[in-house]
Amino acid sequence: MDLLHTQLSKIQRQLAFVAVDPIDWKLYVQSFSWAVTLFESYLLIRQYPLYSKKEPPASLKEHFGPGVFEKSQSYGKDKAKFALVSGIYKQILDSIMLQYGFYAWSWTTGGKLLAQFGYGPDHEIIQSIAFVFILFTLSAIPTLPLQIYSTFVLEEKHGFNKTTPGLFVADLLKGWGIAFVVGAPFLAAFLSIFQWAGDRFVPWLMALMISFQLLMVIIYPTIIQPLFNKLSPLRQGELRVRIEALAGKLKFPLKHLYEIDGSKRSSHSNAYFFGLPWAKHIVIFDTLIQQSKPEEVEAVLAHELGHWYYLHPTKLMAISQFHIFTILALFPAFLHAPPLLRAFDFPKPIAAQPPTIVAFLLFQMILTPLEAVVSICMNAISRNFEWQADRFAVELQDQLEDEKMADMGDRLGRALITLHVKNLSTVWVDWLYSAYHHSHPTLTERLKALEGFQAARNKKLT
Numbered sequence: 450m451d452l453l454h455t456q457l458s459k460i461q462r463q464l465a466f467v468a469v470d471p472i473d474w475k476l477y478v479q480s481f482s483w484a485v486t487l488f489e490s491y492l493l494i495r496q497y498p499l500y501s502k503k504e505p506p507a508s509l510k511e512h513f514g515p516g517v518f519e520k521s522q523s524y525g526k527d528k529a530k531f532a533l534v535s536g537i538y539k540q541i542l543d544s545i546m547l548q549y550g551f552y553a554w555s556w557t558t559g560g561k562l563l564a565q566f567g568y569g570p571d572h573e574i575i576q577s578i579a580f581v582f583i584l585f586t587l588s589a590i591p592t593l594p595l596q597i598y599s600t601f602v603l604e605e606k607h608g609f610n611k612t613t614p615g616l617f618v619a620d621l622l623k624g625w626g627i628a629f630v631v632g633a634p635f636l637a638a639f640l641s642i643f644q645w646a647g648d649r650f651v652p653w654l655m656a657l658m659i660s661f662q663l664l665m666v667i668i669y670p671t672i673i674q675p676l677f678n679k680l681s682p683l684r685q686g687e688l689r690v691r692i693e694a695l696a697g698k699l700k701f702p703l704k705h706l707y708e709i710d711g712s713k714r715s716s717h718s719n720a721y722f723f724g725l726p727w728a729k730h731i732v733i734f735d736t737l738i739q740q741s742k743p744e745e746v747e748a749v750l751a752h753e754l755g756h757w758y759y760l761h762p763t764k765l766m767a768i769s770q771f772h773i774f775t776i777l778a779l780f781p782a783f784l785h786a787p788p789l790l791r792a793f794d795f796p797k798p799i800a801a802q803p804p805t806i807v808a809f810l811l812f813q814m815i816l817t818p819l820e821a822v823v824s825i826c827m828n829a830i831s832r833n834f835e836w837q838a839d840r841f842a843v844e845l846q847d848q849l850e851d852e853k854m855a856d857m858g859d860r861l862g863r864a865l866i867t868l869h870v871k872n873l874s875t876v877w878v879d880w881l882y883s884a885y886h887h888s889h890p891t892l893t894e895r896l897k898a899l900e901g902f903q904a905a906r907n908k909k910l911t
């Protein structure tokens with residue numbers, strides 16, 4: 450532990466200038482956040498002309514019924530326009546809030562409110578919760594029209610929306626309620642660690658983050674998700690038999706097999722698994738079951754079990770721990786830095802003794818460029834995992850020595866095509882746009898790879 454702390458203090462000494470130099474952090478954050486937004490807009494502009502193509506890629510031509518390709522192009526076009534406008538709108542809002550000292554205002558307003566209830570400025574944790582609450586609520590309100598437009602105009606126009614206004618409001622209130630009920634104790638624990646451990650907070654905070662993530666793995670499916678959707682045991686029948694047999698052969702610790710009423714909100718479809726290492730749950734969208742044949746859904750699950758087989762969720766969690774560790778290791782230099790708070794319009798007495806939560810949020814904004822790079826790398830890793838899981842499905846016949854699985858690649862390909870066509874997903878994708886935004890390879894890339902995996906397998910055998 451001491452070795453860790455000596456290394457961490459070395460980093461802090463490198464960054465010691467943050468605590469003394471009057472750097473124009475506001476200008477820095479403004480420039481980088483605008484740079485990211487403009488780059489994302491540029492990507493949309495690169496992608497946009499592809500929505501005017503009249504024909505799908507040759508390999509997909511036969512799968513689009515009359516008019517379906519045109520529909521998917523017009524859906525993509527509308528989504529791109531919306532993304533462009535909403536991206537710039539959100540950036541303008543953020544930029545205004547940043548420029549006119551919204552963060553400092555939220556902190557002092559929180560303080561004034563609490564003073565009315567008899568809580569003085571020495572109650573840092575309570576004031577921090579009030580601060581985050583004000584910040585979160587006031588910045589969520591101006592983006593509400595975007596959400597309403599996206600659900601009731603955009604998705605509605607293309608036939609996906611199943612959300613009623615009542616459900617929309619209920620979801621929103623539930624979401625905010627949960628954010629508060631889960632967020633406030635988490636924030637209190639987070640800040641207590643700083644008060645208690647001082648500058649030696651890194652290992653303790655890591656422990657808190659890992660415990661919180663594990664807690665969410667348990668709480669989310671059992672308490673939170675049922676507030677939004679109904680999970681019911683998958684009914685008896687061919688699909689259930691197939692999936693249970695597949696899980697059994699792979700020794701996948703299947704505890705529950707659910708069908709989820711995804712169709713309550715939208716007709717987009719999917720399947721996933723979650724849970725602790727010894728008790729996993731599989732969830733299949735009712736829309737996927739309606740749209741695909743049992744043997745195709747089985748192939749989608751074979752792909753999902755590939756993720757499990759290669760420990761992809763665990764690997765992603767390890768990477769995210771490393772990411773959190775890096776952020777925390779850099780943070781102490783920003784924790785006691787009056788010039789940082791002064792740059793964001795905090796009054797001198799507050800800046801002299803920076804509240805931890807304020808320092809942490811400002812520090813997060815400074816990390817914007819780093820986070821953009823991290824997200825590109827995460828997408829690249831995730832795409833690699835997708836190939837691996839697809840190959841797993843193709844090679845399942847050898848692993849399980851089961852002739853009946855010889856066409857698993859074909860079935861997966863058919864399921865992916867159905868998913869894509871029914872969801873009107875974009876089939877023509879600009880490579881740079883895809884590298885930046887997509888955690889999954891494009892459909893054409895995946896179909897080609899599935900053929901490749903099959904061919905490589907056949908070659909190995911002959």
Ligand SMILES: [Zn+2]
Nearest residue numbers: 752756835838
């Ligand atoms: Zn996958």
